[in-house]
Amino acid sequence: MTDTDTPLQPKKKGLTRRQKRTLSRGVQYAVFAAAVIAFAVTADWGRLQNQFAQADIAEQMFPDVITLALKNTVLYTLSGFVVGLVLGMVIALMRLSSVGPYRWLAGVYIEIFRGLPALLIFIFVGVAVPLAFPGTEIPGGTYGKVALALGLVSAAYMAETIRAGIQAVPKGQMEAARSLGFSPAKAMISIIIPQAFRIILPPLTNELVLLFKDSSLVLFLGVTLEERELSKFGRDLASTTANSTPILVAGLCYLLVTIPLSFVVRRMETKAQEAIR
DSSP: OOTTOOOOOOOOOOOOHHHHHHHHHHHHHHHHHHHHHHHHHHSOHHHHHHHHOOHHHHHHTTTHIIIIIIHHHHHHHHHHHHHHHHHHHHHHHHHTOSSHHHHHHHHHHHHHHHHSOHHHHHHIIIIIHHHHSTTOOOTTHHHHHHHHHHHHHHHHHHHHHHHHHHHHSOHHHHHHHHHTTOOHHHHIIIIIHHHHHHHHHHHHHHHHHHHHHHGGGGGGGOOOGGGOOHHHHHHHHHHHHTSSHHHHHHHHHHHHHHHHHHHHHHHHHHHHHHHHO
């Protein structure tokens, strides 16, 4: 070995990629466990129970919280979903129309109602509509107003979802239907739209979950005692009892509906992905 030669240095042995992933996962678990323990130790469970978990106050809410508040919430949600679905279908077809003004009107509607907060839509329906059309009443009273407000909000989102579903159907389906003698309208209704709805069923169900929560904005329309939904029902009792237990019970009632619906959405998305494969 000459003077210019240098001895070979041993290679430093670092962590493998799998070891790094394991270490990173372990650190994340440790941080999560530390946060949970810190919360459990520092929280004043006695005060939380006294403010949010009074069994006697919760008992006073039944059965009205189910037979009245939850029932109204479901009715508001379903009526708004139906209005939004019908209006969204019309707007989606206008968006795909070969007529320029239809496409323009549909685009303007979508951009406006997707950009405005749902609260402003409720105020618009409850205040602006009666001012703009004096002497006219929205059919169905409060239920009709809520259905219209929720429908206007959801239609903008549903229209884009439906449009994407229609465009996801292979063009050959329309060509095949036309070759069998179907008119464009009949082919769209009989062939394209049913296939599109199978594609967009998961996002539409997810929109139903969002509408269920947005129905809490009905309180800005001024409802009677018999028209209250879960949030209004819980807030009124919380004010009467000077305790937040009714708010917690109302929140649990929301979860009784939204969690199963979210599970259904995940199952449908999984089946849709399996069908694509």
